[in-house]
Amino acid sequence: MRRASLHSYWLMFIATVITVAIVTSSQLVTARISLLLDRQASELIAGDLLVESGRELSAEYAATARDYGLDVSRSVSLRSAVFIDDLPRLVELKAVDDAYPLRGRLERAADATAPREVTAQGPRPGEVWVDSRLATELGEQMMLGEAGFDVNWLLTFEPDRGGAIFNLAPRVLMHVDDLAATGLVVPGSRVRQRMMVAGDAVEVARFKAWLEVNLAPDEEIEDLENARPEMREALERTRMFFALSIVLTLVIAMVAIAITARYTARREAPKVAMLRAFGISQYQLLRYYLRQLGLLWLAATLAGIAVGWLTQFPLQWALDGWFGRDLPQVFDLRPYGIAALVGLLALAGFSLPHLLNATATPPMQVLRISVGRRSWWRGVAMSAAAVLTVFAVLMLLMQSSLLAVATLGLVLVCALLLPLVLGWLVRLLLASSRRRFWLRQYLLSRLQAGSRGAVYVMSGFSLVLIAILLIAVVKDELIGDWQAQLPEGIPNYFLVNIPGDRVVEAAAFLRDRGIETSAPYAITRARLSQINSADISTLSFTDPRSEHFATHTFNMTSASELPADNQILAGEWIDAASDRPQLSVEEGMAQRLELQLGDELTMTVGSQVLRAPVTSIRSVEWENFKPNFYLISNAALVADTPRFGLLSAVIGDGDRSALRELLGIYPSITLLDITELMARVRGIVDKASVALQFFFLFALASATIVLLAAIQTGRHEREIESSLLRALSAHTSQLYRVHVLEFTLMGALIGFFSASIATLAGWAISVYFFRIEFHPSLEVWLYSMVSACVVLTLAGTLVSRRVYNVSPMKILRS
Amino acid sequence: MNDSNLCIALDRVGKTVATPDGDLDILKSISLQVRFREAVVIKGASGSGKTTLLGLMAGLDSASSGEVRLLGENLDDKNEEQRSSVRAGRVGFVFQSFHLVQGANAIQNVMLPLELAGVEGAWQRARDSLEQVGLAAKLDTPVEHLSGGEQQRVAIARAFATEPEVLFADEPTGNLDAATGRQIADLMFHLRDRAGTTLVLVTHEAELAGRGDRQILIESGELVDGGA
Incomplete structure (x- = not known):
């Protein structure tokens, strides 16, 4: 019995492995990407947190920050005049210490035409680096107050040149140790003293909380909120897009579990009826199945976590050079715990109701199949369990992502409506012609047949396609929007x-x-x-x-x-x-x-x-x-x-x-x-798209499982029907035609509805969440219908190939 | 064996299948003949090989040894596709579990073999056939909404719609209560008598078996009685 059960459970096992892998991978990767995005944002202030004041900052701040294990850097900015060719020029002078910048990199060039080079450290004592506007000063001595300095480098990029981008005088960067010698900072000078800190996010948050209590009235804290709006928008959209894509991929994986659980339960029902006829109680059966599920969960969790962990490496490769740095390492056990919990929730939520239903199979079903057919309330209970499971998983993973939850809600509503609409359409087509049955009406009647659950399977597969299309549609809209805003030839x-x-x-x-x-x-x-x-x-x-x-x-x-x-x-x-x-x-x-x-x-x-x-x-x-x-x-x-x-x-x-x-x-x-800044913003969405290809792979793997389960679910009925057609003298070509057309028809219907719903959802998400214009495209319908037809027909025909060669004797023995 | 009055002729037919424990002889050297318009009943215990015998006689399966002739055609050298052509429009079936196309209505189920055989006016002929089995009022009723007896009537209408020369029935009353089973048997024999169709019937039921012209008894794959 155990061997037979394991055989029937393998699709469910793979679906669970994929779900756990998606959660592991998304948790690990998004934690790392999120950290990367935070750091990218942090580069705008050259640290994770910045405190600024017009006067000397308390030494206690730096000491406390170090107590929290944070790195500390300081800078002093002031406006000053320098004399160039005996003419005074207003410059924005910034003196920095050796630790500057804590986040991000400086870029410098030997002269205006030389290639840029990236450096992690600012000027050494005695050096000044200057803005491109002051390029003529390279190699000369520059007087800053009472001290003279060698102008060594052209400063071509400074991560924290924050605030409005046109709000700056030419920059002169120097070492903070040299500042005293200039004599520029005297009581009454308008200077901005800054202390930047960087380190573990939790410690930064704790330090911020401490700072907020101890902050003097004229001091202020800055973080991402004060960073450049151009960059902030790109980062926030990227985060939202990731959240959306992961939720949709997860939905696909859970659909796979739901369909495979249903398939398993259907296969188990006759066995349960037999065991119950032999006197095995419902409680004993339940215990047996719970143990089976527990083993399956354990094995799938281990395998899923391994797969999810491994996906980090290709992703690391794909994102190589994003923002000019590697993905930061995150050491945290939580992603694995969450993945295991999601696997358990999904498995329990989707399969337990089916198994409970299966264990309640009346023993009489051994004798008569029609006995004990599922009542409508059980169907409702199972649907409710599935929806609750999905929401529980989402709340666990995306507590604050309104976008993700709203998207899921929209997709679920569509998914619930879909069987009704598809069923109605099939009935309408069935009623359209009564004088001929073969072949069109025969195909429609197969789709309508409740025993095969064709509409259920179509809805499941449709949900998968909707999710894939939605990711693609929103991605295209986002990239299109960026391209529209940053066309070639805009002011640089x-x-x-x-x-x-x-x-x-x-x-x-x-x-x-x-x-x-x-x-x-x-x-x-x-x-x-x-x-x-x-x-x-x-x-x-x-x-x-x-x-x-x-x-x-x-x-x-x-x-x-x-x-x-x-x-x-x-x-x-x-x-x-x-x-x-x-x-x-x-x-x-x-x-x-x-x-x-x-x-x-x-x-x-x-x-x-x-x-x-x-x-x-x-x-x-x-x-x-x-x-x-x-x-x-x-x-x-x-x-x-x-x-x-x-x-x-x-x-x-x-x-x-x-x-x-x-x-x-x-x-x-x-x-x-601002060429560099624009290039960086363009890069964010481009690289985010690359990262998402990996989640697409998961989505496709889940979609394949859904497809296989869907086709497997109806295979027995298909074989019986083919056997009947054989007995009624149908030729092999007629059997081929039936199956190919059935899968093509399913594909066309699924493709059409999926494209419609994905377009509707894509519009809502673009307009209400990303606040970008939406451009509906007929290509979405075309791709959706063609791909659904081709994939379903090919997979269905290949997986069901035994059906075409089934012996008509099967009808006598069934 | 070349007698033109013979609808079915089996000459030393055997059927062997491979099992994990070695080859298993399901049928052993069976020889029998069925004449046109004859009603032959195959009896035997469960596992005796009677369904296999029915399948071989109907050309649904191929024999491992011996020769099978159906409607004058030797089936031994024919593949499934060719055997299907032999059956097309000339052989009808009635099954224990009805085996109707779910999701389709009564008349569509009856139209199916007619359209597969390319018969013109399939709808009219299907309707006539359903009238003959007393289901004229339920032409458009989905078959899953019909009672067991009604479903078997649809199956009989489907079997007779092509006006077959021979009808194979495998436990046609096995899934029905006694009274309904009797009605179905009456109907089947009535239609068979009217059309002059040859009937090969597998059944456990003595009453139904008694209505045949001849009874064949199979035991452990061997013909014990009634082969001649």
Whole structure:
């Protein structure tokens, strides 16, 4: 009996192995990818956490951080003037220690045309590295305050050049030990002292909690929330996409367990009836099956964990060089425990109801098969158990992923509707012609036959296809969206610090030389001081991002036309003809600060005070690498404030001379090359797609199991029917035709419905979760129907090949 | 053996199958003849080989030794495909478990062998056949909604729809209660008498066996009685 049972359980075993492997792999890999993404985000602040202040930070901070086992680094930033050719130039000076950067790498070049080289360490004492704008200083002595330094390297990439990308003067990087010699830091200097920490995520969180309690009022903590919005969006979408793909892959694996459990239970039913007829109690049978399931779970868990663990290595290879580094190692036993638990839950949730049903098989079924057919409430109970299992597994794995749970809900609703729709369609087609039976009506009647559970199997396979298509559809939409936002030829340079009254002139200069530029923006640096006459310092914000909005200086511009990619969500866009104060606020800022239309904001610009009501709320495409603004006012409001100009431009290699000429005319201009940043953002989605191919492999393996189980489930009935057709003098070609057409018809129906549901779900996910446009494609239907037809027909024909050669004698012996 | 009155003729037919314990002789040198319009009943204990004998006579299986002729055709040199052509439209079957196509209705089940044989007007002929078995009112009823007796009537209608020259019935009343079984037997013999169909019937039931023209007894794969 045990040998026979093991034989009937093998498909269920493989399905469980795959489920456990998916969970192990996804837990291990996502933990590592998540850590990688966190570190990528951390690079934006050169650490996992940053504390910043205008004065010297307490030495206790660094000591405590080290007590938590964290690495510590410090930097001091200040604006200073350097003299170049006897002309003063404003630079953003940053002095760093030996540990800098804790996260990320610096990139430098020997000169403007030399290849970049990556380095983990900043300038040594006595060295300074400078921005590309100061390239002419290479090899020269630069006076910083009272000390002179050798300009050794061109600084081409600095991970933590945070904040708005056009908000920087040319960078000069030096060693912190040299700072005292410059004499630039004196009481009253506007310096930003920073301490970065990095290390184990749990310890960082504990240190952050300690810091929040001990933080002085003028000190603030920064983390990913303050990082570049362009990068943050890409990272968050990547995380969401991973969560979605893993959930869908897991659903496929669980469908495989469900179908194989049903198949096993059906095979066991006659044996159970016989054993019960021999007097074996239901309790004894249950104990026997529980032991069998326990053994199966144990074996499948061990095998699944091994397979899941092994998948890390090809994935490591595929992701090689993502963000220029290897996947970080994570040593944690939890993924294995969770995988084992999910395997147990899935196995118990899907197979126990079927086995309970099987053990309740009446002994009378030995004599008459029709006795003890499953009642409708048992079917409902089994479906409910399956749905509960899926949700239990999801809650275990994705506690916070609303996207994953919502997607699953959508797919399950579709899956429940699918048998009804398919059954209805088959009945409709069956009713369409009564005068001919062979071949079309015969095929439809086979699909409708409850005994084979064709519709059930079709629904299961359909669910698998929906999941695969959904991953593909959303992936394509995401990549398409990125490509649309980052087409070739978008501005790759920002020109900042153009004198406010010369920005139009500078734009014209570039355009005259064939260089494409954005509209010129005049920028006012403003700080929020009051909301509706309430002093900002008296308002309390629990959210760190809100705190950031409340305490930082913004780049504010004036515009008469709504910038491209901005959309008015509430209120009216600025009336350029009116001199009354008007302010348009970005939606995220409005949400964080709980701003409504009509709220009055007070801002300080130096010693000036500006007041304006919120007249509109806008959405902004932060990830498009164009100049974007939290606040836009009408021209009159900022007419008398000090301003600097900003342009973005597409600068190719041939445009360098024009650029040099421009910099000669306007020496204060700072150039920001964002090519590298754009390339990194592009890379995130591309690499994420590669990683997902591995989950696709799991999905395909599960789909194969579903397919095999589905075909196996009906094989006995198929053999009997083929035998009957043989006895009724059907030829082999007719048998072939029946089976090929049956699988093709199933494939077409499955393909059509799967594509429809995947498109619907893809639309909902794209629009409501990823907030990207959705483009329905007929190709999805085409691929879905063709692939379902081909796969089902080939697999079905191959697996069922015995059916074509079945002896008509089988009908007499069945 | 070349007698044109012979519907079926078996000459020293044997059937051997391989088992884990070696070859097993299911039938041993059986010789028998069935004339056209004759009703022959095969009897025997379980495992005696009567179903195997029925299968060989009907051309559903091939013999290991000896010669089988069905409707004047020697089946020994024919493969399954060729044997199928011999049966097409000339041989009917009724099974113990009915073996109807689930999901299809009564008339579709009866149309099936007609359409497989390429007979024109299959629907009309199927309807006539169902009328003859008293199921004219249930043409469109899915077969799974019919009672056991009704399902066997559909199977009989299906068997007679092609107007076969010979009908093979394997325990046709075995899954039915006594009263329904009698009705089914009456119907089968009535149709057989009317159409002049040769009948080969396997049964355990003495009453049904008694209605045949001749009874053949098989024991342990050997013909004990009634072969001539």
